[in-house]
Amino acid sequence: MFDLPLIFLVTSILLLLSIFSSKLAERFGFPALLTFLAIGMLAGSDGPGGIQFDNAAAANMVGSVALAFILFAGGLDTHWYNIKPVLVRGVVMATIGVALSAIVMGLFVCCILGFSWQDGLLLGSIVSSTDAAAVFAVLRSRRVSLRDNLRSLLEFESGSNDPMAIFLTLAVLQVISQNTMSWTELLPRFVVQMIFGGVAGWLLGRGAARLMNRIRLDYEGLYPVLGASIVLLTYGLIEKMGGNGFLAVYVCGLILGNSDFIYKKSLIRFHDSMGWLMQIIMFLVLGLLVFPSHLPRVAKDGLLSAAFLMVVARPVVTYLTLIGSSFSFSERTLAAWAGLRGAVPIVLATFPLLLGHPKSNEIFNMVFFIVLTSVLLQGMTLMPLARFLKVDKPLEYRPRYPLEFDKTENDVRNETRELDILPGTAVVGKTIGELHFPPGALILLVRRDKNFLVPRGQTVLEPYDTLLVLGEPEALKKAREVITRREIDNENEI
CATH class of the missing domain: 3.30.70.1450 (Regulator of K+ conductance, C-terminal domain)
Known part of the structure; x- marks a missing residue:
């Protein structure tokens, strides 16, 4: 029988520790997600907390829900006029670039570490996406931003490449579990899923904006609840209809964030808070799931894989996908080094655990090790590299006014x-x-x-x-x- 007060107490302590640890991360210039993961690991069965948690299905479910809200919040806060100049390059990096990264990484793991080609491609697919929140958390902690369109490119690429990584991971797992399935069958399915997810997200975003302006709820507090229901509806509906739910959620948030509707500022603030809450919960759960005592066994392979991903795979893919662009060599170099790995690879690493794949535990621990290495090395050196390459600029001062105006149903013109x-x-x-x-x-x-x-x-x-x-x-x-x-x-x- 569950001790409900104890569960509430432990949960509140973990959340408070995560919130306070973000100040520590800001002071020392590394992403807050690292402290969230560390707290989860310390609270787990191998740490002083001693919380027994090895439920991969629960971790996967929490991770999927959290990713939907995080992607929606990211789209909601992305301005179209910023990403328009880099849209084509961003789409190429988020699709072809992710696929190339998975292939290059898979070949390395297969040829050097002795994995089978299926397992190598599986590991490459899992770690193929990047984390925008980790990159800009590092820059904000030192009051630094990136110049020109470089920031927009990294923000859009990192926010939109998760659906491709998710599809590749699930596709490889299907090939492994169903030996009769061929890539010629998966490619058309991918095209359909991505197109359908993108179009459906656009339609639902437009519909959500119209709904926000037309509906007349009696209580202002119900509008954020309506926004949360749109996230769940978009993801669940599109997934059930055979599309890519994560891409649909991101596009829906992007369209809604660039539309004009009542209580928009309130909705953006609510989903910003939801995004942070979901990140903390997701990292804590994933930290609980890992066993730190198992990491030394994969330390050698993990270090080799992380080094190859950071020094070879990501730079090669970045330079290839930016051929012919207006970005300078210095900007391309910074973009190559800014490929921090975050929560998505760890969430994707729970899928092999769910299917009972023979190497699932080894792959999960390697992915966790790669993410930690990426956050530590790239996170700590990103700002000095940006300054050395002279692609940084002071963070733009955004004043917080002591009063704020938000459109309501009674005043939609002002x-x-x-x-x-x-x-x-x-x-x-x-x-x-x-x-x-x-x-x-x-x-x-x-x-x-x-x-x-x-x-x-x-x-x-x-x-x-x-x-x-x-x-x-x-x-x-x-x-x-x-x-x-x-x-x-x-x-x-x-």
């Missing part, structure tokens, strides 16, 4: 916009009372450096001030014209 006061414009040195703003526009706040001023009629505007303005689109357009005007014909025109 929106907020930031208007910058540039040197040389007519409004510099004038008071807010002298601006003669259009009637439909209201100045909510004035941001000066990192401080916020309550706007008053006597407030004098200075160069590089930023006005947070509320109004309808047409009024905001006229307000921008007032702010950007450079010539003064007479005093009444201001």
